[in-house]
Amino acid sequence: MRREALYPSFDRVNVARMRVFSRSDNNHCHLKADRVKFFSSSSLQSRHLSIYNPSIMALVQMFVKLRGSVQSVSRAWGCAPVTVGSNRCQHTAPQDIYHWQLLDDCFQLRYGGLMMHFNYVWLRDHCRSASCYNSKTNQRNLDTGSIDLNIRPTKTRVDEENLFLTWPDGHATRYNLAWLAKNSYEGQKWSAKQPRILWNSEIYTNAKVPPVSWEKFMSCDEELKMFLNNFLLYGIAFVEDVPATIDATETVSKRVSVIRETMYGRMWSFTSDFSRGDTAYTKLALDRHTDTSYFQEPCGIQVFHCLRHEGTGGRTLLVDGFNSANKVLEQSPENFELLSQVPIKHEFIENTGDYQNHMIGIGPVVNVYPWNNDVYMMRYNNYDRAVINTVPHNVTQRWYVAHRQLTDELRKPENELWVKLKPGKVLFIDNWRVLHGRDSFTGLRQLCGCYLTRDDVLNTARALGLQA
Ligand SMILES: C[N+](C)(C)CCCC[C@H](N)C(=O)O
Numbered sequence: 419m420r421r422e423a424l425y426p427s428f429d430r431v432n433v434a435r436m437r438v439f440s441r442s443d444n445n446h447c448h449l450k451a452d453r454v455k456f457f458s459s460s461s462l463q464s465r466h467l468s469i470y471n472p473s474i475m476a477l478v479q480m481f482v483k484l485r486g487s488v489q490s491v492s493r494a495w496g497c498a499p500v501t502v503g504s505n506r507c508q509h510t511a512p513q514d515i516y517h518w519q520l521l522d523d524c525f526q527l528r529y530g531g532l533m534m535h536f537n538y539v540w541l542r543d544h545c546r547s548a549s550c551y552n553s554k555t556n557q558r559n560l561d562t563g564s565i566d567l568n569i570r571p572t573k574t575r576v577d578e579e580n581l582f583l584t585w586p587d588g589h590a591t592r593y594n595l596a597w598l599a600k601n602s603y604e605g606q607k608w609s610a611k612q613p614r615i616l617w618n619s620e621i622y623t624n625a626k627v628p629p630v631s632w633e634k635f636m637s638c639d640e641e642l643k644m645f646l647n648n649f650l651l652y653g654i655a656f657v658e659d660v661p662a663t664i665d666a667t668e669t670v671s672k673r674v675s676v677i678r679e680t681m682y683g684r685m686w687s688f689t690s691d692f693s694r695g696d697t698a699y700t701k702l703a704l705d706r707h708t709d710t711s712y713f714q715e716p717c718g719i720q721v722f723h724c725l726r727h728e729g730t731g732g733r734t735l736l737v738d739g740f741n742s743a744n745k746v747l748e749q750s751p752e753n754f755e756l757l758s759q760v761p762i763k764h765e766f767i768e769n770t771g772d773y774q775n776h777m778i779g780i781g782p783v784v785n786v787y788p789w790n791n792d793v794y795m796m797r798y799n800n801y802d803r804a805v806i807n808t809v810p811h812n813v814t815q816r817w818y819v820a821h822r823q824l825t826d827e828l829r830k831p832e833n834e835l836w837v838k839l840k841p842g843k844v845l846f847i848d849n850w851r852v853l854h855g856r857d858s859f860t861g862l863r864q865l866c867g868c869y870l871t872r873d874d875v876l877n878t879a880r881a882l883g884l885q886a
């Protein structure tokens with residue numbers, strides 16, 4: 419007997435398909451988005467096409483935030499333009515009309531065109547009364563283990579704004595309907611994804627991301643916010659005019675997040691002296707890859723600062739992995755599913771006189787949230803990929819085909835952004851998204867940097883009011 423999928427067919431909505439193009443002329447910004455495509459999870463075949471407006475609106479809001487002065491937004495399929503004010507969206511507000519129904523196994527609520535379902539244990543578990551929830555610490559007091567798993571309310575009442583439930587033990591809960599709508603699974607599934615702009619080298623270059631300079635960056639929170647906004651959008655960001663020392667590189671890194679110490683050290687500085695058992699410590703070219711794929715939690719951010727180079731070559735290569743993954747999804751959902759479902763091992767085995775390390779990380783090449791298929795992390799490192807022994811032989815061939823399609827995408831010349839790192843120019847790379855590599859080189863080349871913890875970068879961004 420086949421088990422029912424946890425996330426049934428229509429849940430596999432692929433909003434990542436949406437592509438955003440922006441063209442700024444006279445304060446007009448034109449936003450185009452593909453239609454949202456639904457897949458059935460069993461075959462992952464295209465079922466039907468549909469358009470989901472709130473996601474479009476989320477993109478619109480993102481553009482409003484970005485440009486601040488968006489006047490009109492037209493949608494690719496020719497609907498009437500949506501008008502957007504300078505800061506707030508004036509699109510027809512959702513109707514303030516709720517329809518609700520108590521069903522056998524859930525409370526059903528329709529609000530603003532969205533149908534939502536709330537499980538009864540969930541409702542009891544999410545009671546925000548003072549005895550169940552501490553609103554000072556934002557922590558739950560209620561012991562979820564004590565809830566009867568077949569619980570149903572004994573009394574129900576709904577007014578204009580609230581749902582009131584009374585439970586068998588007499589405890590009463592009030593839920594604000596807007597709160598329910600905001601916190602529902604359906605709302606989450608459809609809500610804005612992390613705003614990001616998928617790029618190839620032309621898109622990134624044309625975006626002309628304004629440079630951020632060390633002094634202002636260190637002293638002004640608005641500058642840090644702008645930097646983080648760009649980092650979240652593109653997965654890369656630069657700070658310029660940084661003193662060419664390890665200390666200053668550490669200072670600029672700590673402004674963004676907490677340094678993640680690894681077996682490479684806290685701040686590292688390396689040349690091609692093969693001091694460690696890894697190709698990075700040579701003069702050889704390195705193909706595009708993510709670092710520390712052999713960690714259960716790969717490092718979130720990588721910082722590079724080239725302190726000196728007297729020689730030729732050694733340019734840095736950057737490729738937006740999410741853009742390529744998205745191309746695979748558009749062209750072959752089957753291949754995307756293989757890359758996102760089949761776990762693969764990566765491994766670092768170091769056996770030199772000074773260092774003995776053995777690291778193993780396991781996970782799919784493309785990591786997605788199952789409720790909306792949004793990609794949040796890639797592990798792509800052909801050097802460090804370990805023996806494949808997690809895949810049955812009949813899937814292996816299909817996995818290699820899928821991996822080849824992703825590799826072909828990642829290697830398209832138009833996806834390659836090449837930069838020559840110079841003393842003073844510090845590069846921050848989202849190591850869960852953007853792949854890096856380098857040319858071979860001659861001469862003395864000294865690169866320093868560190869890894870940063872991802873949670874703390876996002877924490878800083880949220881503290882500054884960004885969506886992260
Ligand atoms: C950056 N630093 C030079 C310290 C380490 C380089 C690690 C290289 C390794 N193959 C990986 O991809 O994780």
Ligand SMILES: O=C(O)CCC(=O)C(=O)O
Binds near residue numbers: 855
């Ligand atoms: O030498 C470089 O530019 C980068 C080497 C590398 O991939 C790394 O250190 O992670």
Ligand SMILES: [Fe+2]
Binds near residue numbers: 698708
């Ligand atoms: Fe690397």
